[in-house]
Amino acid sequence: MFTINLKINKELYQLDELFPFSIAIVDLIYDGDIQLAINDLKETNISETLETLNKLSDVYDEIVDPEMYSPIYFNEFNKYMDESGTDINKMKNGTFGGYKDLVMRFADKDQYEEAHSFLDLLFKTGFDTAGTSELKGTLLLEEGKLDEGKKWLEKAIDEDPTLASAYSSLGQMYFNNGECNKAIECWEHEISIAPNHIVTYFMLADAYLMQNEKEKAVNILETLIENDEKNLLARYQLKNILTEMGEEEKAEEHKKQILNTEPVYSSDIEIWSRLQFEEGNFEKAKNVIEKFLETSPDLEHLKIILIVPYIKLGLRKKACELLKEFKDERFWYFYGKKELFEKFLNEEERKVCEIY
16 A cells, blocks of 8 residues: 655645545545544554544645545445445444435436445444435435335334325425425425424415315415514415405505515515516615625625516616616516516507517
8 A cells, every 4th residue: 555655734644545545534434533543443444544634634724625535436435435345334423414415416416326336335233224215215216216214204204103294295396297295295294393394384285275175275374474574475476366366455454564564585576676676666676686685795686677677667677787787797687577568568668678
């Protein structure tokens, strides 16, 4: 085995072939805790390498970094395990957070064989088998292997009935298959365990509506609003359902609540703006959106909504500059908002910035 001698401030460090793997183990299995790795693996061929890594970490704060060992594939990982005389079962104090992230990165690249190989190795440790089963089931669903995915998700729930995310994935599978009753059952169970899973309330409302159970859709959205009065999107959907049910007075009350509440969530900005535009409150919409963007500059895509109040308020130069920015850099987003411009700007106003 070759070694590299590294001299720093008169201190000599010997780096062997296992050095990159020692970083991988610490990063993937111990979430950066070198001492935990040393304690678990002191009887292996990699123990001295880990000690060297520990000393170097005093010199280089960010030495435990994926760039130091990536990419790493399953066969390579297994080869290093053999060379280091270690075994994943020896890593008793591992937390495996980075390891699961690695699995997800392979899945994101459609490299499912690699992802499953790493997962199957993780099962041998007995570490969080419910969570690992859920992850395997989710990946299988992504691959379109619905029966296998369902089996693994149900296995995860059998082991841990409080695993809300497994119910969420199962519900999505049933919903996509048109099995709304089963989806509803899963999602109802999910929010009974995790009432803070906001998106699931909306999914449940959609499922109820597909079953023509409007009262239940109203009830679930009202429950969400009781838990979070500032959720304007829930009020907006509730308003629309109540209107369809002929409950005009209740629908109008929710509309007033939205108009008189300043949005705090980015997902509420557009629906809030649309209602303000309907009421002719262009100055108010402009001020609130600009203020929101000042505190959340990463949400630049919301700027396109400002084109409407800018044109309405005579700020044509600003409107045209914004429009050019989106046409040049985010045309797909501009194209998706053409309906907004057609609804709230007349033909003459659209000509100002050549919105066609």
